[in-house]
Each structure stands twice: as C-alpha cells, then as structure tokens.
Amino acid sequence: MLFMQVVIFLSEKKLFVKLTYLPLLCYNNVMAKIKNDGSDYYKERNLKNLDKIDSLLEELPPFCEDFLRGVETRTSTLTRLNYVYDLRIFFDFLCKKKFRQRAVADLTLEDLEAVTDTDIEIFLSYLSNYRFHEKRLSCDERAKARKLSTVRSMFKYFFNKGLIEVNQTAKVATPKLHEKEIVRLEGDEISSILDTAEDGSGLSKHAEGYHKKTRIRDCAILTLFLGTGIRISELVGLNNENIDFTNNSFVVTRKGGNKAILYFSEEVGDALGAYLAQKENDPRVPPEEHALFLSLQYRRITVRAVENLVKKYAKIVSPLKKITPHKLRSTYGTALYRETGDIYIVADVLGHRDVNTTRKHYAAITEDRRRSAADAVKLHKKEDD
Numbered sequence: 454m455l456f457m458q459v460v461i462f463l464s465e466k467k468l469f470v471k472l473t474y475l476p477l478l479c480y481n482n483v484m485a486k487i488k489n490d491g492s493d494y495y496k497e498r499n500l501k502n503l504d505k506i507d508s509l510l511e512e513l514p515p516f517c518e519d520f521l522r523g524v525e526t527r528t529s530t531l532t533r534l535n536y537v538y539d540l541r542i543f544f545d546f547l548c549k550k551k552f553r554q555r556a557v558a559d560l561t562l563e564d565l566e567a568v569t570d571t572d573i574e575i576f577l578s579y580l581s582n583y584r585f586h587e588k589r590l591s592c593d594e595r596a597k598a599r600k601l602s603t604v605r606s607m608f609k610y611f612f613n614k615g616l617i618e619v620n621q622t623a624k625v626a627t628p629k630l631h632e633k634e635i636v637r638l639e640g641d642e643i644s645s646i647l648d649t650a651e652d653g654s655g656l657s658k659h660a661e662g663y664h665k666k667t668r669i670r671d672c673a674i675l676t677l678f679l680g681t682g683i684r685i686s687e688l689v690g691l692n693n694e695n696i697d698f699t700n701n702s703f704v705v706t707r708k709g710g711n712k713a714i715l716y717f718s719e720e721v722g723d724a725l726g727a728y729l730a731q732k733e734n735d736p737r738v739p740p741e742e743h744a745l746f747l748s749l750q751y752r753r754i755t756v757r758a759v760e761n762l763v764k765k766y767a768k769i770v771s772p773l774k775k776i777t778p779h780k781l782r783s784t785y786g787t788a789l790y791r792e793t794g795d796i797y798i799v800a801d802v803l804g805h806r807d808v809n810t811t812r813k814h815y816a817a818i819t820e821d822r823r824r825s826a827a828d829a830v831k832l833h834k835k836e837d838d
Contacts, residue, residue, distance in 0.1 A: 494690045494744070494753070495706050502530040509537045513544060514560040516616075520607050523614070529710070539603035542585055546576050565608070566617040570624040577601060577628065594628045601627060636774050637784040638767075643679060645770035650675050655769035666749060671762055673728040674746060678763075678778060680721035682785035682803050684708075685778040689756050691745040693729070698722060707804045715802075786811070 510518055517540055521533050528536075544557045551572055552564060580592040580600065592600065605622040612620040638646065649655055650671045653664040664671075677683055687705040695704045702716045717725070728746075732738050737751055744753035759778060767776030774780075782803070790799045800811040 499530045502534045506534055506537055509541065512541055512557060514558060516562050520610050523610050536603050539600045542600065543576060543604055545585060546579055562611060562616055568621060570621040573604065573622055573625045594630055597628045598630060601625065635783065636780050637787050638771065638776065642771050646766050647675055649766045649769050660765065669728050669731050670746060673724040674759065674762060676721050676724040678781035679785055681715050681717050682782045683715060684782065685756055685759055689754060689759060692743040693745055694743065696725060713804060
C-alpha cells in the first residue's frame with residue numbers, strides 16, 4: 454500500500470512540485486514518531502491562554518463564564534481567548550451607550566435580553582472609532598465581522614439553553630467583506646529573498662552584525678516556509694525531535710491540536726541539516742532546550758521574531774509588497790496549485806479544513822487560467838502558405 458507525498462522543491466531557487474509515493478512501512482514509522490512526540494510547547498501555550506482567560510473573565514459579567522464553558526468542547530483555547538477579547542469591547546460599549554452608570558461585571562442575562570438588533574448595529578458602527586482602556590482604536594470590516602460572530606455565538610448559546618427568549622443578533626447583517634488582494638512572491642523574488650538571507654546584501658550596517666550570527670538559521674526558516682507551506686505557529690512549535698531526515702519529513706501540530714506529517718525536499722533538508730549542525734557545535738545551546746529554532750538568547754524563537762525576520766529580508770527584495778510568513782505560505786500554495794491544478798491536494802497539504810478556504814486564497818490563479826483560455830480558441834483559421 455502506498456501513500457502520496459507532495460514536495461515543493463527549490464531547484465536553482467525556483468519552486469517545483471514533486472509527487473511521489475511513500476511505502477506503508479515508512480508511513481507507519483512517521484506515524485509512530487507522531488505518537489511519541491513529547492513536545493509540551495502547545496500544552497504550555499494552552500495553559501498560558503487559559504490563565505489569560507481566567508484573568509480577563511473578572512472584567513466580564515458572570516454569565517460569560519457559563520458561555521465559555523458551554524463552547525469549550527468545540528473550540529480551542531485561542532478561540533475562547535479571542536471571544537473574551539471581543540466580549541470585553543462589546544460589554545464596555547453597552548455600559549457606555551445603553552446601560553449607563555452600570556459596571557460591566559454587574560450586567561445580567563436580563564440585561565442581555567434587553568439588547569436590541571438596533572443596539573448591535575450601533576455597536577458595529579461604534580467599532581469604526583472607539584476608545585477602550587484609554588486607547589483610540591478602530592476596526593476594519595473583517596474585525597467587525599469577527600466581533601459580531603462572537604456576540605452571535607454568545608446570544609445563540611443562551612437562546613438555545615432557554616435562558617433568553619429572543620436572539621436579536623439573528624436580525625443583524627454581517628458587514629460585507631471585500632476580497633483581499635492576494636500577495637505572494639513571484640519568479641526571481643523567491644531566489645532573491647533566499648540569496649539575501651544567505652549573503653546579507655542590502656542589510657543595514659547594524660543588521661549585518663546580527664546577520665553573521667543568524668544567517669544559517671534565517672536561511673533554514675525561509676527555505677522551510679517556501680518549501681513546505683508551513684504555518685508560522687507550526688514552525689515556531691517545531692522541536693529537534695520532530696525532524697526525520699530518513700524520510701525527509703517532520704511532524705507539526707495543526708490548528709485544533711491535530712498532528713500531521715509534512716515532507717520536504719533535499720534542499721530544504723540541507724538547510725535544516727546545516728542549522729542543526731551549527732546548533733550541535735554551539736556549546737551555548739542549553740542541553741534541555743528542545744526547540745528547533747532558537748533566538749539569540751537561546752530560547753524558542755517567538756512568532757514576532759519570525760515575522761520581523763521575514764519582513765527584514767522581504768523589504769529588500771520586494772519593497773512594494775507587504776510580505777509576511779503567511780504570504781510565503783501563499784507562495785508555496787500558489788506553486789503547488791499551478792503545477793498540479795488540484796485544489797484538493799493544495800487544501801490537504803496546507804491543512805485547510807474547508808476546500809473553499811483554499812479556493813478563496815488562490816482565486817487569482819483562476820484568473821490566470823481565464824486569461825490563457827482567452828487565446829485558446831481561434832475564430833479564423835490561418836490559410837496555408
């Protein structure tokens with residue numbers, strides 16, 4: 454029995470797709486590695502999120518704790534933390550605009566039942582320009598839609614439990630979302646960003662000093678993004694023991710906590726191997742530190758540090774594009790779709806639960822196909838010479 458693996462490989466710094474098949478024995482070895490993975494990074498992150506939720510619940514009405522407990526089995530801790538952030542703003546709005554002179558913590562389910570659809574529409578308008586904890590803030594259409602989704606979830610929960618008699622949020626239309634422009638690296642930009650990470654060309658004098666220390670690590674990170682389409686959270690969460698050079702594979706923890714196997718090419722393997730060799734020869738690396746990618750302080754690198762790293766190099770090679778780690782993931786997904794034409798393979802490799810998510814992100818490629826189709830049909834046949 455064979456299992457297909459999809460590898461994007463970088464030949465002369467350009468992306469190509471390779472479809473191969475993995476023997477069952479090899480597949481089972483990697484699955485065993487998943488089960489034996491002792492990484493506690495995600496457990497620690499979940500515990501930190503739970504601590505934040507417990508702390509922030511003190512600023513919310515008591516019934517919010519019931520809501521969060523009710524959705525616990527079908528949401529991640531990060532989702533519930535975002536619910537808390539959104540609800541803080543919603544209840545702060547209610548106490549400023551509707552229940553004046555009332556404290557947020559004193560609100561009850563009877564007060565929630567008194568909220569009208571007009572109140573919620575005013576809330577969406579309020580989000581365009583508001584103050585929270587003495588800060589002036591504003592939300593775009595996507596942020597408004599997310600906050601409305603949070604409020605809807607809460608109202609729906611209490612309505613379904615029979616604790617409120619009407620769900621006014623059902624009457625409120627979701628803000629219209631405009632399609633985001635799809636930004637990614639193209640052609641020579643891919644090789645340029647890897648070359649820049651390798652030789653440091655274009656960096657400031659100050660940045661050049663750090664580059665000498667981080668060059669091999671930075672090359673490995675960028676190559677991994679471009680060669681596998683890994684998410685930034687997945688990359689930051691990688692441990693040394695997650696990498697299997699025998700099968701050119703590694704284990705990641707996807708959204709929702711599920712583990713998956715990703716595969717990489719020889720060039721990605723060379724970049725990872727060079728970085729691991731450097732770490733092995735560095736006596737300052739703590740023996741108890743399992744994180745794959747380390748900061749200059751020899752701790753697990755942070756999401757913010759990786760974002761800044763990508764921004765630093767991308768600004769040099771493509772100053773007019775706002776390239777982020779997610780845009781490098783889009784670069785990979787684009788190359789995979791262009792080569793295979795199979796949206797389901799792209800969705801599977803990128804870890805999208807819904808293929809429509811994949812289709813939306815790579816809609817621009819469909820435009821490319823439409824343009825090429827325009828010249829495919831000839832209306833007048835050319836006469837023979």
